[in-house]
Structures are given as structure tokens and as C-alpha cells.
Amino acid sequence: MSKSESAVPSARQRPYSEELWDAIDPIYTAILGHPFITGLVDGSLPRDAFRHFVVQDSHYLRDYARALALCGAKAPTQDDVAAFAGDAVGAIAAEQEMHAEFMSALGGSAEQAARAPVAPTTRAYTSYLLATVYGGSFLDGLAAVLPCYWIYARVGEALLKESSPDPLYQRWIAAYGDESFQNVVRRVVALADRSGEEATPLQRGRALDHFVTTARYEWMFWNAAWHQETWPI
Template sequence: MSEPTFPHANRQPFSEELWDAIGPIYQAILAHPFITGLVDGALPRDAFRHFVVQDSHYLRDYARALAICAAKAPAEGDVRAFAGDAVGAIAAEQQMHGAFMADLGGSAEQAATLPVGPTTRAYSSYLLATVYGGSFLDGLAAVLPCYWIYARVGEALLERSSPDPLYRRWIATYGDEAFQSVVRRVVALADRAGDEATDAQRSRAREHFITTSRYEWMFWNAAWQQESWPI
């Protein structure tokens, strides 16, 4: 018998299913020395600089991924929202990271000339392959951790802040209500899209969500290790 294609009223909201699936990953992120170093101010500047450079590279591909999500979005409002988020990702790369690089004794132009690291390349490649080749729900699940985990980390860290003004500014960016409201909108869309999906479609999308959540941990770990290509 083929799987029913109608919504299942007795299923939990898709966002709850997704977040439950990454509970241990999120706790590992909060406990990572890169994150705890932001809060206590002990994070080495070189590690933060590595993060800013790689995040600048990553956000260019993330903007492309969001643009593809916009093209596949089922509703006009969602098309506009994702297109706006794609523009916002580029703006963040140009403005926020440029300001951080200036504080770190460099520039956005200099960051653009530095190599894309192994984890950054792997993460962005997986992301782009998923949004290009998968369904709208697949792509949404793949891009969602970069929204949602940063919002939850920013929210958690905002309560503790940091003695370092540079790290305090980074925390405030993601703990800010403006960013939190954007994330709530995308999470609500995940619930709507997930409600219309079959169990098999939700399961496949959940695997993408788990994978890119793991890449989020790996991204911070790469910065902590100041990862470079081995050869």
C-alpha cells in the first residue's frame, strides 16, 4: 500500500521533531570551547579571525542556497522572504564581517583572498547539492540549522554576555530580537511544509537537518582548531 499523501493530524509539529533529533548536537555546541570562550573572553583572537574569514566564504554560498529555496517556495510570501534573506546574508558578509575584520587588523577584501577551508567547502557543497537537487522541504531543512542554531546560541549567550567587547557584539547580533523574529518565521514555515509532507518526506528532510546541524558543530570546531588543508 502506498503512503498517504494527506497531512497527519496526530503527528507532532515538524519543528519539534527536528529539534528533538539534534538535542545532543546542540548541547555539544553549547559546550564547545569556541562557544564557551566567547562567553568568558578566553577565545584566542586567531580562532575568532579564522571563524570570521570562513563565515564570510560560507555566507556567499548560503545566500545562493536561500535564493534556490526562494525559487522553489510554494507561496509568494515565502518567495519574497527567502529572497530577502539571501540579500541579507550578503549584506551581513559585507558589513558585519567587514567590521569584525577591521577590529582584527584586516579587511573584508583580505578575507576574500584567504583559502576556503575543508569544513567550509564540505558544508557549503552539501548545502548547495541539497537545495539544488532536493525538494523544497529538503532544502528548507538543510538551511534551517544556520538560522535556528545561531538564534538559540545567541539567545543562550546573551543571558551571560562576555567581558570582551568584540565577542559581546557578536553575541548581540544573534541574540537580537530582529534576528530572532526572522528565525521564528522560518521555523513556522518548516511546520507548515512538514504538515503537508508524507512521513517519508519528513524523514528524508530530517536527515538533511541533522547533517547540517553536525556541520554547524564542525564549523566552530574548525575555527577552534584553525583548520587548514593537510596537503
């Protein structure tokens, strides 16, 4: 190999996670500036908007757990299978525990949340998510579930630097800014790097499209809660 050849870095040397995050950085910036998120920090978020979020998140997490379980079934190593299985259990636990606590504080119950209608954005997001993990490759599914991990971790980390005057909102912020959750996300991001390194450019590009799509759904999910979205007909 000549000096000129060795001096040219391979495009594959760049971690896949950097390529993924660069593609959604404007979406993440829009999320941080959304009135739902800023309202969590300054305490101005209407409780009805937060209740809508909690109810829809309860619906979302049940399907997200299914998506994680299927990612585990397609995962490349035994450790990855076990990790996704644990994350699926964790998603259900979050729905049962944290959301029950929130609903109680909001004057409702987990049973009421379960009976509430699934809103349009929630239905669209979970339908896309499940279709991708069922019908696509492991990398496709991983890319589709990753924004929920990664964006929540980044949002939690950013908001934890401030303190909400509302104890309920501070509880939500602390859950996602917590170091144990950050460690889980680092593990999944590292798996995306490993899986992306082994993929072809076409496979990487297709997975990136899924990643960007579900990142957009993350913004839409908070926006739907802010507007307390219902079916128009």
C-alpha cells in the same frame, strides 16, 4: 468515529519543528559546551580562532545566500519567495558589513578575507548545502538551511543572558541574540511546520536527515575555527 479512535492523537499533530529539534538537541548541547562558544562568553577565545571563524563565515555566507535564493525559487507561496529573497540579501549584507567590521577590529580587511583559502569544513558544508537545495525538494532545501538560522538564534539567545568581557565577542553575541533575528527564525521554523504537515512520512524523514547533517556541520564549523583548520596536504 468511536471514542477510542478519537482519543488516540495523530502523530501528525506534533509540530514538525519539535521532531527536528529533538533530533539535534544533543548536537546543540555539544555546541554550547564547545570551547569556541564558551570562549566567546568568558573572553578567553584566542583572537586567531575568531579571525579564522570570521574569514570562513564570509566564504560560507556567500554560498548560503545562493542556497536561500534557490529555496525562495522553490517556495510554495509568494510571501515565502519574498521572505527568502530578503534573507539572501541579508546574508550578503552580514558578510559585507559585520564581517568587515570584525576584520577591521582584527587588523585585517574584507578583501583579505575574500582572498583567504576556503577551509575543508567550509567547502564540505557549502557543497552539501548547495547540492541539497539544488537537487532536492523545497522541504529538503528548507531543512538543510534551517540549522544555520535556528542554532545561531538559540546560541545567541543563550549567550545573551551572559555578557562577554570582550566587546568584539559581545558584538557577535548581540547580533544573533537580537529580537529582530529571533523573529526571522520564528518565521522560518513556522514554515518548516507548515511544509512538514503537508509532506509524507518518507519526505519528512528524508528532510530530517538533511537537517541533522547540516546541524552536525554547524558543530564542525566552530570546531574547525577552534583548531584553525587548514588543508592537510
